Amino acid sequence: MSTPKLPPLIIKKSPSAFYVYTYKNKWNSEKARSERVEFKKVGTVVSGQKEGRIRWDEKFLEERPELRNFICERKAKGYVFEPLEKETGLSLKQVLGIKQLHAGATWALDQIVSSTPIGPALKKAFPQKRDYLKTLSIVYFIILNENNNISRYPNFAETTRLPWPGALHASTIGRIFRRIKSQQIENYFTEVQKGLLEQKIKANDTDKLTLALDSTSISSYSEKLPNVVRGRNKDEDNLPQINLLMLVDSKTGLPLFYRHYDGNVPDAQTVRRVIADNSRLKLTDVVLVSDKGYSSNKNINDCLRNDVGLLFNMKCGVKDSLTQEVIDEEMSNLRDLNKRDWYTEAFQITKKIEWSYERQPVPRKRPSKNTRDVATLYWHIYFDKQIA
Structure with missing residues (x-):
């Protein structure tokens, strides 16, 4: 089987991928040299890098059907072809390289994601470089591993089916996290809220939206992250802390809102700002459910002013209670x-x-x-x- 011949090709980078283009040369008499003109996209490098397997566009395959019989990879600025076996549709290299991946646990997580607004919300909030798939894969790793030190991720990805099949090393994951902006996080929670309300409408669910309210401290190994302060949490952990307050839908367990704040211990008055933000949440028929510590008169008054229902675990020691x-x-x-x-x-x-x-x-x-x-x-x- 003869190797296909390709037209002149060039790789161009976009914000989300590397694409393959054909082009034509045209002589520029003024500059006395030829120039590339008439660019046309014909494929995508599926690895997300400059080098890797090429997925040809269907129109290009119709023009050159012989390409369907080969796997084409870009290597060191050249293109390497490997014939496919007719019986399996795989190359010999692929047949020899087939490996088994653990998929049961991640399949279960896939079902949870697909039944909630999480997937679409991630895609809308983090579209650049398919960060939504990479972020979801990292989340799977954190959920499924008792020791979830991020340096262990490559070994986990080597044996586990994940939304992002490519390799992610610790430095790559660091860059992904650094790309996340505060506005993207806000967009994510906004999309989750929209999706949840749409699900309620489709299911003809007229019950009030019951949101559990609580705060916690999360240990951080980095003192360079914003909002990290030195303090001890309930577990007597002496690492720097990020303090978070969250609202979670009691039916689905979906977090719909979060706010990080300063201090070594949860601040009950922080709830007032969350209640005031209800207009931004655009959620109606809301009932806040909280444990003791948030039952101050000010919080109760703010709920009443903002038409937010409340079910608070009252505490005797709170001022003016x-x-x-x-x-x-x-x-x-x-x-x-x-x-x-x-x-x-x-x-x-x-x-x-x-x-x-x-x-x-x-x-x-x-x-x-x-x-x-x-x-x-x-x-x-x-x-x-x-x-x-």
Whole structure:
């Protein structure tokens, strides 16, 4: 089988790939030399680099059908052809180089991604150089490995089927992370929110959007990253910390919003900014669910002002909290056997409270009756004698 002859070719780089072009030479009498003209794209280097296998465009293959019988690779500015076996459609080199890849766990992760807005959101937020596929592959590595030191990624990729099949070394992964801009992260969360709302509409889901709110500290091995501060988290880790607060959809587990903030411990007042950002989130019928630590009067008032539902785990030690006062008022009822739920073995009381708050607070201006609103809140108290 004779090797195909190719027309003059040139490789051109775009923001996302390397493409193969044909061209023609034309004599320029003024400059007394020939110039390349009439460029036409005919293929793509699938490796994402200047060298590697060429995937020819269909129109070019129609013009030169003999190329269908060969694998063509660009090597050292030249083009190397390898014939395909008729029975398998593979080259001898490919047959000898076939290897098995672990795919069960990543297949399961693929199903999760395909059933959520994560995939389309990544593609829209990180389109350059197919970073969305590379980022997803790195995420798979982090999820599936107990020791997820990024230097181990090449060995993992060698034996595992991943969205990005190419090699990614630690330096390459570092460049990918450095390319990520704050606006791209914002775009990602915006697209996830849009996708989730579209899914709810298609499923005719009219339930309120219940968002779990919590904050945590993440250890970092680099002190050069922004928002990294020296501190100790709950695990007594003495590494630098990045503190994050997130909103997560309780049904799907999808994170819909995040904010990083300064400080060694979670700041309860940070929630106020998250609640105020609800207008930017463009989410309606929202209920915030939180553990203790976020139940200050200011946070409750902000929820009411922004029409955000709330289900807070109240804490007695929070400044201006009515929790201890309500418990003291109901102490006698909390020991009444008629208030006992025999399934949970706890005493349960719900108390209705008329909550007064400033509708539109103005700095340095005292509130008045005309500027205050009243909302009905329900205080659920659970009392266990043994725990007490």
